[in-house]
Amino acid sequence: MKILLTGANGQLGCSIKEIFKDSHITVNAFSKTDLDITNKKQIALAMDEFKPNIIINAAANTNVDNAEKYPDKAFSINYHGAKNIGMASKDYNIPLIHVSTDFVFDGDKKDGYLENDTKNPINSYGLSKHRGEEEIIGLASQFIIIRTSWIFSEFGKNFLKTIYQNIKLGKKLKIVSDQVGCPTYAYDIAEFIFTLIDSLHSSFAQNEIYHFAGLHSCSWYEFANLINKVAFNEGFVEKDDLIEPIESSSYKGNIALRPKYSILNSNKAYKDFSLRPTKLQNAILKSILSIENDER
Numbered sequence: 001m002k003i004l005l006t007g008a009n010g011q012l013g014c015s016i017k018e019i020f021k022d023s024h025i026t027v028n029a030f031s032k033t034d035l036d037i038t039n040k041k042q043i044a045l046a047m048d049e050f051k052p053n054i055i056i057n058a059a060a061n062t063n064v065d066n067a068e069k070y071p072d073k074a075f076s077i078n079y080h081g082a083k084n085i086g087m088a089s090k091d092y093n094i095p096l097i098h099v100s101t102d103f104v105f106d107g108d109k110k111d112g113y114l115e116n117d118t119k120n121p122i123n124s125y126g127l128s129k130h131r132g133e134e135e136i137i138g139l140a141s142q143f144i145i146i147r148t149s150w151i152f153s154e155f156g157k158n159f160l161k162t163i164y165q166n167i168k169l170g171k172k173l174k175i176v177s178d179q180v181g182c183p184t185y186a187y188d189i190a191e192f193i194f195t196l197i198d199s200l201h202s203s204f205a206q207n208e209i210y211h212f213a214g215l216h217s218c219s220w221y222e223f224a225n226l227i228n229k230v231a232f233n234e235g236f237v238e239k240d241d242l243i244e245p246i247e248s249s250s251y252k253g254n255i256a257l258r259p260k261y262s263i264l265n266s267n268k269a270y271k272d273f274s275l276r277p278t279k280l281q282n283a284i285l286k287s288i289l290s291i292e293n294d295e296r
């Protein structure tokens with residue numbers, strides 16, 4: 001079995017490479033430099049050369065504020081790029097696993113979002129990802145769309161790494177306390193994808209949308225506070241009270257609007273595949289230990 005992976009140097013891409021490393025499945029992993037999903041010719045060349053059995057699209061423009069500032073760029077990758085990948089799945093008649101986001105919802109629902117809830121994105125990133133999903137549903141030969149949220153890991157740029165780098169320097173941070181979501185460990189998504197691929201031929205894994213996010217919902221403030229506590233308990237930072245809450249209305253750092261309450265109900269994925277994501281505290285610890293290991 002051969003997989004063509006796009007966005008291979010991103011958080012999820014790196015985790016997928018790790019998870020599949022010792023398996024019987026070959027992953028042809030393409031970074032943006034090797035395969036730009038906005039370039040149809042590059043996609044066709046890669047497909048012809050590697051003849052994959054499955055595509056995993058982990059490539060995206062994920063900077064939410066930049067997407068608001070430069071929507072054309074976000075749309076070229078998250079919409080047109082996704083469409084190109086959907087077209088490749090159709091032309092070569094192979095399944096596509098595509099990754100999407102909680103930001104396709106507006107955050108006004110008071111309990112967790114289900115897979116078939118109405119989408120209503122409130123920023124350009126969310127809209128570009130929503131349009132990408134629609135193309136894939138319309139085009140792909142066989143698709144699975146995984147919506148996830150608040151990805152963190154030891155790889156690339158992410159909230160956990162930013163908080164950790166700052167608290168290690170002893171900096172006090174004000175973090176928004178009125179946006180709630182489910183932090184998701186990138187390795188858990190990669191493991192879910194591994195499990196999905198094993199079951200691609202079963203009926204419940206075909207042309208489906210799955211929500212897959214961490215078990216624990218919290219605000220950005222609570223997430224940052226937990227990172228601080230874990231890092232303090234392990235002796236990597238000197239204080240455990242460096243995080244203060246702030247209302248998003250007083251925080252001037254964001255350009256794009258964010259959903260207030262973007263909890264994904266992941267029960268369908270958990271149940272269909274008997275999965276349990278890593279406990280948040282343990283996933284934070286694993287990420288911190290890997291960051292420390294890499295720095296040595």
Ligand SMILES: NC(=O)c1ccc[n+]([C@@H]2O[C@H](COP(=O)([O-])OP(=O)(O)OC[C@H]3O[C@@H](n4cnc5c(N)ncnc54)[C@H](OP(=O)(O)O)[C@@H]3O)[C@@H](O)[C@H]2O)c1
Pocket residue numbers: 006007008009010011012013031032035036037038057058059060061062077081099100101102129147148149150151152156157
């Ligand atoms: N990060 C989150 O919190 C989050 C939350 C919900 C859903 N998601 C979704 O989950 C998926 C994986 O996210 P992630 O956190 O792994 O994102 P990430 O770390 O930003 O990785 C995305 C990768 O895609 C690459 N890329 C950008 N434009 C490309 C193009 N035109 N062609 C090919 N590759 C391109 C990026 O390269 P450069 O860095 O060089 O541009 C990067 O390596 C994405 O679909 C994202 O929308 C993410």
